[in-house]
Amino acid sequence: MTIEFYKYQGTGNDFIIIDNRHYFIDKNDTKRIAELCDRRFGIGSDGLILLENDEISDFKMVYYNADGRESSMCGNGGRCITAFAQHLEIINKSTSFSAIDGVHEARIENGAVWLKMKDVREVNTFSSHMFLDTGSPHHVEMVKSLGEFDVKSNGAQIRYGEPYGEKGSNINFVENLSENRFGVRTYERGVEDETLSCGTGVTAVALAMHSSGQTKSNAIQLRTQGGELKVVFRPTNNGYEDIWLIGPAVLVFKGSVKW
Ligand SMILES: N[C@H](CCC[C@H](N)C(=O)O)C(=O)O
Numbered sequence: 001m002t003i004e005f006y007k008y009q010g011t012g013n014d015f016i017i018i019d020n021r022h023y024f025i026d027k028n029d030t031k032r033i034a035e036l037c038d039r040r041f042g043i044g045s046d047g048l049i050l051l052e053n054d055e056i057s058d059f060k061m062v063y064y065n066a067d068g069r070e071s072s073m074c075g076n077g078g079r080c081i082t083a084f085a086q087h088l089e090i091i092n093k094s095t096s097f098s099a100i101d102g103v104h105e106a107r108i109e110n111g112a113v114w115l116k117m118k119d120v121r122e123v124n125t126f127s128s129h130m131f132l133d134t135g136s137p138h139h140v141e142m143v144k145s146l147g148e149f150d151v152k153s154n155g156a157q158i159r160y161g162e163p164y165g166e167k168g169s170n171i172n173f174v175e176n177l178s179e180n181r182f183g184v185r186t187y188e189r190g191v192e193d194e195t196l197s198c199g200t201g202v203t204a205v206a207l208a209m210h211s212s213g214q215t216k217s218n219a220i221q222l223r224t225q226g227g228e229l230k231v232v233f234r235p236t237n238n239g240y241e242d243i244w245l246i247g248p249a250v251l252v253f254k255g256s257v258k259w
Pocket of ligand 1: 046065074075077137170190199200
């Protein structure tokens with residue numbers, strides 16, 4: 001079967017997106033999904049996203065990491081599928097769609113996509129790092145001179161080490177740039193490499209910086225290797241709510257491929 005795909009990127013985190021409302025893709029074909037994500041033998045991407053019909057919302061998002069396995073929520077992917085849904089004229093400027101961690105509101109405003117993230121009830125603080133789940137699990141730790149830091153080897157060591165083990169976590173390394181701006185580089189579980197940005201990751205960093213008192217602001221700028229993202233949120237006495245991940249989502253090309 002030959003299928004049409006669209007290639008999107010959100011601050012360099014890139015995805016193959018397929019309108020699966022009418023196809024009958026074998027969603028358990030881990031090998032084929034990994035082949036399509038391969039940067040030499042396939043189309044090349046950090047992940048693959050299916051857009052499907054949904055009874056309770058405008059559409060359903062199914063996310064696979066580059067290893068071909070279905071995974072937890074992808075923030076940059078959620079922004080890209082919103083732009084894709086508008087491209088397909090499924091939506092106009094706002095939507096609510098279903099993903100593995102629940103229903104997300106999103107809107108497109110002045111060329112940026114706003115994605116509402118799930119509420120975060122707890123930020124776990126340890127001596128060397130913090131850990132929280134923003135739809136995907138995230139380890140957050142401060143480093144000096146982020147630009148020269150070896151993200152891949154240090155990230156892999158933490159991701160496979162205790163307490164994360166095989167299930168793993170995404171690993172974010174952070175440097176403070178100003179009162180409300182932080183540099184972030186992320187080792188992503190399921191890509192098993194550094195990605196140019198990670199949406200649930202920068203969301204975790206923004207909340208961790210507020211929770212640890214490194215910022216008093218509730219509007220945080222995140223500088224990633226792939227570009228600038230913004231996270232705004234409302235601190236409550238039960239964690240964080242009204243959390244929005246804001247940034248660009250760009251259609252790079254479309255094509256067709258044998259499945
Ligand atoms: N690799 C992540 C999922 C994708 C997260 C990232 N691409 C984002 O933008 O949030 C995980 O397995 O937890």
